[in-house]
Amino acid sequence: MNITDLEGIIIVTGTDTDAGKTVTTAVIASALKQAGKDVLIIKPYQTGLAPDEPGDVHDAGHLAGIDANNLLEYVRCPEPLAPTTSAARAGMTIPSIEDVATRILEDSDGHDATLVEGAGGVLVGLDNDGSGVLDLMDVLAGRGHEPHVIVVTRSALGTLNHTGLTCRAIRDRGHQVDAIVIGSWPDRPDLAERCNLEEIEDAAAAPLAGVIPAGIGKDSEAVQRTARRFGEAGGTSVRP
Ligand SMILES: Nc1ncnc2c1ncn2[C@@H]1O[C@H](COP(=O)(O)OP(=O)(O)OP(=O)(O)O)[C@@H](O)[C@H]1O
Ligand SMILES: C[C@H](N)[C@H](N)CCCCCC(=O)O
Numbered sequence: 001m002n003i004t005d006l007e008g009i010i011i012v013t014g015t016d017t018d019a020g021k022t023v024t025t026a027v028i029a030s031a032l033k034q035a036g037k038d039v040l041i042i043k044p045y046q047t048g049l050a051p052d053e054p055g056d057v058h059d060a061g062h063l064a065g066i067d068a069n070n071l072l073e074y075v076r077c078p079e080p081l082a083p084t085t086s087a088a089r090a091g092m093t094i095p096s097i098e099d100v101a102t103r104i105l106e107d108s109d110g111h112d113a114t115l116v117e118g119a120g121g122v123l124v125g126l127d128n129d130g131s132g133v134l135d136l137m138d139v140l141a142g143r144g145h146e147p148h149v150i151v152v153t154r155s156a157l158g159t160l161n162h163t164g165l166t167c168r169a170i171r172d173r174g175h176q177v178d179a180i181v182i183g184s185w186p187d188r189p190d191l192a193e194r195c196n197l198e199e200i201e202d203a204a205a206a207p208l209a210g211v212i213p214a215g216i217g218k219d220s221e222a223v224q225r226t227a228r229r230f231g232e233a234g235g236t237s238v239r240p
């Protein structure tokens with residue numbers, strides 16, 4: 001799968017929080033932008049930040065060089081927890097998955113590609129009812145906009161199981177995993193990581209679009225260089 005062919009709504013989910021969804025979102029956004037596409041990035045539910053702090057969508061947008069008008073965050077809950085939990089503890093009413101799907105469809109209109117970053121992994125509760133990103137995929141698909149899905153995985157021992165479980169959960173709900181991305185590939189991979197690189201596509205039953213070098217999460221030039229490699233890969237996997 002060629003990253004630069006992605007169009008429409010692209011959900012960036014992961015095997016866990018901190019897997020590297022934000023940096024992966026930045027790399028894909030930059031690759032699409034370099035291919036001449038107009039990109040919107042949405043983080044519907046952001047937790048753990050004060051109102052004036054930059055969120056994941058701002059970090060990704062800054063790294064990818066996306067205009068601030070093309071970065072949207074719908075709701076922010078204060079404590080760094082799952083959105084459902086964080087909202088409940090703050091006594092906040094937050095938009096339902098159905099409402100978020102409506103906004104995504106409205107906001108994405110006119111853009112070539114809209115990247116939507118989840119929070120944590122696929123079963124994490126996003127709205128007040130505990131519906132999550134799988135429910136969001138269902139609602140979007142039910143309204144005729146089957147999303148593309150990218151799963152961000154870790155490199156370390158344990159990732160084969162987490163990656164397999166996550167991809168199965170997505171497919172069990174009738175959605176396709178377009179590709180997986182290893183969100184942070186270390187300079188000096190250990191034995192398990194070197195083996196995982198060879199086995200992770202089988203575990204996922206989905207293609208590995210590539211690996212993102214560790215440490216580029218604060219370096220926009222490095223993100224844009226990595227994005228160029230993803231664009232030039234033309235559907236082959238970007239290897240270390
Ligand atoms: N390739 C990378 N280079 C540099 N830092 C990275 C990389 N991947 C992940 N990180 C770091 O790991 C942490 C988590 O990354 P990130 O915010 O992308 O995770 P996430 O999957 O988006 O998690 P969340 O569920 O909170 O959105 C951050 O501190 C980020 O700086
Ligand atoms: C606060 C954090 N950075 C994420 N945005 C939310 C992660 C929720 C994970 C919940 C869980 O799986 O236990």
Ligand SMILES: [Mg+2]
Pocket residue numbers: 021022056117
């Ligand atoms: Mg993030």
